[in-house]
Amino acid sequence: MEVKSRAPGKIILTGEHAVVHGSTAVASSIDLYTYVSLHFSTPSDNEDSLKLKLQETALEFSWPITRIRAAFPESTAQLSSTPNSCSVENAKAIAALVEELNIPEAKLGLASGVSAFLWLYSSIQGFKPATVVVTSELPLGSGLGSSASFCVALAAALLAYTDSVSLDLKHQGWLSFGEKDLELVNKWAFEGEKIIHGKPSGIDNTVSAYGNIISFKSGNLTHMKSSVPLKMLITNTKVGRNTKALVAGVGERMLRHPDIMAFVFSAVDSISNELTSILKSPTPDELSVTEKEEKIEELMEMNQGTVVDKVVAELESCGFQCFIAGIGGGGVEISFGVSS
Numbered sequence: 403m404e405v406k407s408r409a410p411g412k413i414i415l416t417g418e419h420a421v422v423h424g425s426t427a428v429a430s431s432i433d434l435y436t437y438v439s440l441h442f443s444t445p446s447d448n449e450d451s452l453k454l455k456l457q458e459t460a461l462e463f464s465w466p467i468t469r470i471r472a473a474f475p476e477s478t479a480q481l482s483s484t485p486n487s488c489s490v491e492n493a494k495a496i497a498a499l500v501e502e503l504n505i506p507e508a509k510l511g512l513a514s515g516v517s518a519f520l521w522l523y524s525s526i527q528g529f530k531p532a533t534v535v536v537t538s539e540l541p542l543g544s545g546l547g548s549s550a551s552f553c554v555a556l557a558a559a560l561l562a563y564t565d566s567v568s569l570d571l572k573h574q575g576w577l578s579f580g581e582k583d584l585e586l587v588n589k590w591a592f593e594g595e596k597i598i599h600g601k602p603s604g605i606d607n608t609v610s611a612y613g614n615i616i617s618f619k620s621g622n623l624t625h626m627k628s629s630v631p632l633k634m635l636i637t638n639t640k641v642g643r644n645t646k647a648l649v650a651g652v653g654e655r656m657l658r659h660p661d662i663m664a665f666v667f668s669a670v671d672s673i674s675n676e677l678t679s680i681l682k683s684p685t686p687d688e689l690s691v692t693e694k695e696e697k698i699e700e701l702m703e704m705n706q707g708t709v710v711d712k713v714v715a716e717l718e719s720c721g722f723q724c725f726i727a728g729i730g731g732g733g734v735e736i737s738f739g740v741s742s
């Protein structure tokens with residue numbers, strides 16, 4: 403028995419980070435996917451292990467089923483129809499399983515993805531031998547939601563043959579889930595995202611599961627079909643970052659400056675709401691398409707706070723020279739010896 407799934411990455415147009423703290427955010431799926439193929443071993447395969455192959459990173463992991471069964475202090479074989487959070491005890495068991503893999507230092511970021519895999523697999527499928535192959539068109543850790551598309555694709559493949567969803571198993575080609583089944587896939591994916599991100603808002607897994615453009619606030623989504631055809635130029639700076647650490651950093655700033663951050667989040671909420679109404683409003687002629695594009699550009703600029711970069715670029719294009727200088731530093735200083 404084999405099943406394949408694919409789930410798209412995302413781009414957040416407005417509201418990134420603030421959405422974790424209850425502001426509205428607007429996100430769109432992008433046509434770059436994570437693919438999961440799941441093959442259950444049959445008795446004739448004479449195979450009693452769970453294998454995970456991560457194609458992009460050329461890493462393969464294998465656990466004897468007896469090892470996985472023994473690792474979990476609490477039975478993880480739950481009802482696949484009831485998404486559950488990973489308990490502290492089970493998280494410890496998973497951490498021990500992942501530690502034994504001796505993942506190379508340079509690829510240690512994958513440990514959270516492997517942990518999410520182990521939780522979703524053992525919760526939804528219990529202790530069945532299988533091979534799971536993951537490939538992705540998304541760069542990992544670059545803000546395009548690779549973690550969510552990984553969790554959504556995994557949840558979809560793992561649920562496909564269970565009684566918790568009803569799919570036409572004879573269908574040829576890509577098949578969508580019905581509304582209720584999609585909700586279940588999304589809830590399981592969110593449990594995986596929690597393991598990778600710590601405190602996700604749920605927007606990434608939701609837009610990956612449902613596709614299109616969504617407006618999202620505190621777990622509630624509004625679907626949008628944009629009347630403006632939008633294309634995004636995405637640049638990968640290749641500067642590594644880790645969403646879990648960034649989200650935690652914003653949370654800490656919120657604790658240090660609650661009043662200020664409340665205003666920031668409220669401003670971001672208004673930006674996202676305005677963007678939502680622009681995207682939803684009808685576009686009768688070419689002129690209003692241009693007007694809309696200009697408004698969207700301005701809102702995204704306010705959301706990202708990139709105005710300074712833009713002013714610098716414009717001034718420099720006119721031949722001026724700009725300096726970004728820190729202010730209020732110390733006065734005169736002297737140093738003897740070799741100058742550096």
Ligand SMILES: Nc1ncnc2c1ncn2[C@@H]1O[C@H](COP(=O)(O)OP(=O)(O)O)[C@@H](O)[C@H]1O
Nearest residue numbers: 511512515542543544545546547548549552645
């Ligand atoms: N294809 C994949 N295979 C294994 N792990 C993955 C895959 N895609 C994402 N992940 C997990 O998600 C992490 C990246 O998630 P994150 O820091 O949220 O960045 P983003 O979601 O923006 O790509 C990776 O370090 C890894 O743990």
Ligand SMILES: C[C@@](O)(CCOP(=O)(O)O)CC(=O)O
Nearest residue numbers: 418419545546547602603645
């Ligand atoms: C920063 C945040 O708003 C989006 C995270 O997206 P990504 O994992 O960086 O692609 C966090 C969240 O909404 O859970």
Ligand SMILES: [Mg+2]
Nearest residue numbers: 547549550645
């Ligand atoms: Mg992510």
